[in-house]
Amino acid sequence: MFDTLSDRLSGIFTKLRGKGRLTDADIDATAREIRLALLEADVALPVVRAFIASLKERARAAEVSQALNPAQQIIKIVHEELINVLGGEARRLRFAKQPPTVIMLAGLQGSGKTTLAGKLARWLKGQGHQPLLVACDLQRPNAVNQLQVLGGRAGVDVYAPQPGNGVGNPVQVARDSIEHAQRAAKDIVIVDTAGRLGIDAEMMQQAADIRDAVSPDEVIFVIDAMVGQDAVQTAEAFRDGVGITGVVLSKLDGDARGGAALSVRHVTGEPILFASTGEKLEDFDVFHPDRMASRILGM
Amino acid sequence: LSRDHLDDEAWEEIEDSLITADVGVEATQVIVERLRERVRVLGTRTVAEVRQQLAEELIEALEPGLDRTLKAGPFEGRPAVVLVVGVNGAGKTTTCGKIARVLVADGHTVVLGAADTFRAAASEQLATWGERVGAETVRGPEGGDPASVAFDAVKRGIDTGVHTVLIDTAGRLQNKVGLMDELGKVKRVVEKHGPVDEALLILDATTGQNGLEQARVFTEVVDVTGVVLTKLDGTAKGGIVIAVQRKLGIPVKLVGLGEGPDDLAPFEPKAFVEALLGSDG
Numbered sequence: 089m090f091d092t093l094s095d096r097l098s099g100i101f102t103k104l105r106g107k108g109r110l111t112d113a114d115i116d117a118t119a120r121e122i123r124l125a126l127l128e129a130d131v132a133l134p135v136v137r138a139f140i141a142s143l144k145e146r147a148r149a150a151e152v153s154q155a156l157n158p159a160q161q162i163i164k165i166v167h168e169e170l171i172n173v174l175g176g177e178a179r180r181l182r183f184a185k186q187p188p189t190v191i192m193l194a195g196l197q198g199s200g201k202t203t204l205a206g207k208l209a210r211w212l213k214g215q216g217h218q219p220l221l222v223a224c225d226l227q228r229p230n231a232v233n234q235l236q237v238l239g240g241r242a243g244v245d246v247y248a249p250q251p252g253n254g255v256g257n258p259v260q261v262a263r264d265s266i267e268h269a270q271r272a273a274k275d276i277v278i279v280d281t282a283g284r285l286g287i288d289a290e291m292m293q294q295a296a297d298i299r300d301a302v303s304p305d306e307v308i309f310v311i312d313a314m315v316g317q318d319a320v321q322t323a324e325a326f327r328d329g330v331g332i333t334g335v336v337l338s339k340l341d342g343d344a345r346g347g348a349a350l351s352v353r354h355v356t357g358e359p360i361l362f363a364s365t366g367e368k369l370e371d372f373d374v375f376h377p378d379r380m381a382s383r384i385l386g387m
Numbered sequence: 388l389s390r391d392h393l394d395d396e397a398w399e400e401i402e403d404s405l406i407t408a409d410v411g412v413e414a415t416q417v418i419v420e421r422l423r424e425r426v427r428v429l430g431t432r433t434v435a436e437v438r439q440q441l442a443e444e445l446i447e448a449l450e451p452g453l454d455r456t457l458k459a460g461p462f463e464g465r466p467a468v469v470l471v472v473g474v475n476g477a478g479k480t481t482t483c484g485k486i487a488r489v490l491v492a493d494g495h496t497v498v499l500g501a502a503d504t505f506r507a508a509a510s511e512q513l514a515t516w517g518e519r520v521g522a523e524t525v526r527g528p529e530g531g532d533p534a535s536v537a538f539d540a541v542k543r544g545i546d547t548g549v550h551t552v553l554i555d556t557a558g559r560l561q562n563k564v565g566l567m568d569e570l571g572k573v574k575r576v577v578e579k580h581g582p583v584d585e586a587l588l589i590l591d592a593t594t595g596q597n598g599l600e601q602a603r604v605f606t607e608v609v610d611v612t613g614v615v616l617t618k619l620d621g622t623a624k625g626g627i628v629i630a631v632q633r634k635l636g637i638p639v640k641l642v643g644l645g646e647g648p649d650d651l652a653p654f655e656p657k658a659f660v661e662a663l664l665g666s667d668g
């Protein structure tokens with residue numbers, strides 16, 4: 089659909105052979121193309137700006153080898169810089185010294201939280217843990233049933249004392265789940281919450297109340313890889329409203345370029361822990377910054 | 388747009404306001420080019436005037452004259468059939484519920500078809516909406532053939548003489564060839580009863596540039612007749628629908644403004660553009 093970045097940059101650099109260092113004009117022309125490529129990949133505008141600024145510094149300092157194709161050299165710099173921003177090496181989940189470890193999931197409506205709850209439960213069980221899923225979305229029609237079905241598939245117990253569909257208090261369920269987990273000898277508690285908008289003050293307060301009720305070791309912000317420019321505003325709202333310790337990017341099995349990864353990482357400063365890559369519980373992987381960088385650049 | 392005269396920075400602000408609304412690089416460039424031409428011809432001087440002209444350009448790009456009514460019947464002697472499609476989590480099931488609510492409130496009768504037999508508790512979710520709004524829900528076995536559930540739902544609608552059958556389908560990403568083929572089959576099987584009157588693509592307003600690809604592929608497979616832009620109650624502006632209208636000629640018909648049964652509204656280009664250029668524009 090789009091010209092690849094390398095096509096675009098090679099256009100700029102055809103006249104460049106033989107020079108050792110990039111001139112300011114070369115760098116500006118390059119920066120313009122990279123800006124467009126990032127915007128087409130849905131990286132949010134303020135993040136693009138910050139990224140380009142730091143990139144320009146690096147490009148100015150860089151010695152461009154005369155023998156090699158300068159376009160490829162610039163792309164390599166961009167690629168490395170993206171990997172840096174996306175987090176370098178992946179971080180592991182943080183476990184509590186005193187079990188149970190509590191993992192709370194939060195995010196916009198339909199982002200993939202409940203599915204991720206099932207995936208995490210299955211994955212952690214596979215590593216010898218005893219996870220408990222907790223149904224704190226008492227709002228969306230049949231969210232509780234959905235979690236129960238996924239718990240069944242993962243072979244993991246689901247704590248669902250309230251029927252949902254508008255009935256029950258999610259903060260109470262969250263609070264009670266910890267004691268329930270201790271009684272049932274579960275070492276990990278995964279709290280599924282309702283989808284909410286960043287600007288919904290009442291629902292953000294509810295999320296903060298759930299957090300306070302369970303003192304989570306991880307608050308994972310689940311964001312759809314297809315999200316566009318709104319990623320910044322939403323990530324800020326969840327960062328400020330609930331506090332985020334990690335991010336999961338969902339629906340990475342699609343063909344969106346996934347610039348939201350960069351936006352969220354930039355805004356929250358928190359690592360992207362996992363990639364959710366399908367509807368089945370096994371469609372789940374640790375996050376690979378290098379692959380994501382290539383994907384954003386359309387390489 | 389906060390500045391009061393037209394320098395380069397003012398133009399950049401205009402571009403930025405479109406980019407941050409997910410209008411996309413290409414559509415933004417075309418629209419801004421047209422706007423510059425207009426400003427030149429008309430001799431526009433102030434940012435306020437340009438802003439007005441930009442709004443007009445955007446409204447024009449959305450083809451305000453288009454018919455955006457939902458072909459939901461009732462027709463002579465048969466129910467209207469509406470197929471609801473889109474990627475995972477966009478708001479299909481909720482939108483089925485909301486549309487049914489509007490129709491029932493207008494005195495129509497509705498059957499809901501739960502052709503998402505795949506996602507955990509999807510048919511229960513639709514059935515809850517059915518109970519909520521007063522519509523019968525036709526369901527099949529979990530993991531069953533979605534096309535046969537859709538077929539049965541339309542049959543049920545014909546037999547009971549309702550006005551509209553709304554078919555909810557499973558979420559699928561448009562790059563999944565097998566799942567898209569399955570969707571094409573759902574439509575073909577339903578068409579054994581007669582035409583599908585509407586194929587509604589549900590687009591989440593938070594979606595970025597991938598929205599255009601969604602519209603392109605879903606249209607190839609089921610000939611989309613209209614878009615419902617959901618989650619417009621959030622901070623996202625949904626600007627990708629401008630590209631969808633320009634490139635594919637598919638109009639937005641409805642917008643989703645919340646999770647409740649009444650949070651559905653007709654799409655109004657002028658109001659949409661005002662919101663798009665609003666607050667941070």
Ligand SMILES: Nc1nc2c(ncn2[C@@H]2O[C@H](COP(=O)(O)OP(=O)(O)OP(=O)(O)O)[C@@H](O)[C@H]2O)c(=O)[nH]1
Nearest residue numbers: 197198199200201202203283339364365366475476
């Ligand atoms: N293709 C694909 N689909 C996914 C992925 N993760 C979740 N889904 C699907 O996306 C849709 C929404 O997922 P949910 O887990 O229900 O999302 P949620 O955030 O819990 O939604 P709410 O509770 O309504 O806010 C479902 O159809 C899931 O099957 C993924 O990584 N890839």
Ligand SMILES: Nc1nc2c(ncn2[C@@H]2O[C@H](COP(=O)(O)OP(=O)(O)OP(=O)(O)O)[C@@H](O)[C@H]2O)c(=O)[nH]1
Nearest residue numbers: 197198475476477478479480481558618643644645
């Ligand atoms: N704020 C807001 N939330 C919405 C809107 N429409 C749907 N939702 C929410 O988005 C989430 C997903 O909605 P669903 O109707 O289940 O989406 P779907 O497309 O059927 O999802 P799958 O069948 O899993 O692909 C739910 O939490 C809905 O309540 C809307 O217009 N505004």
Ligand SMILES: [K+]
Nearest residue numbers: 619621622623
């Ligand atoms: K909005």
Ligand SMILES: [Mg+2]
Nearest residue numbers: 201202225231
């Ligand atoms: Mg959920």
Ligand SMILES: [Mg+2]
Nearest residue numbers: 479480503509
């Ligand atoms: Mg659904």
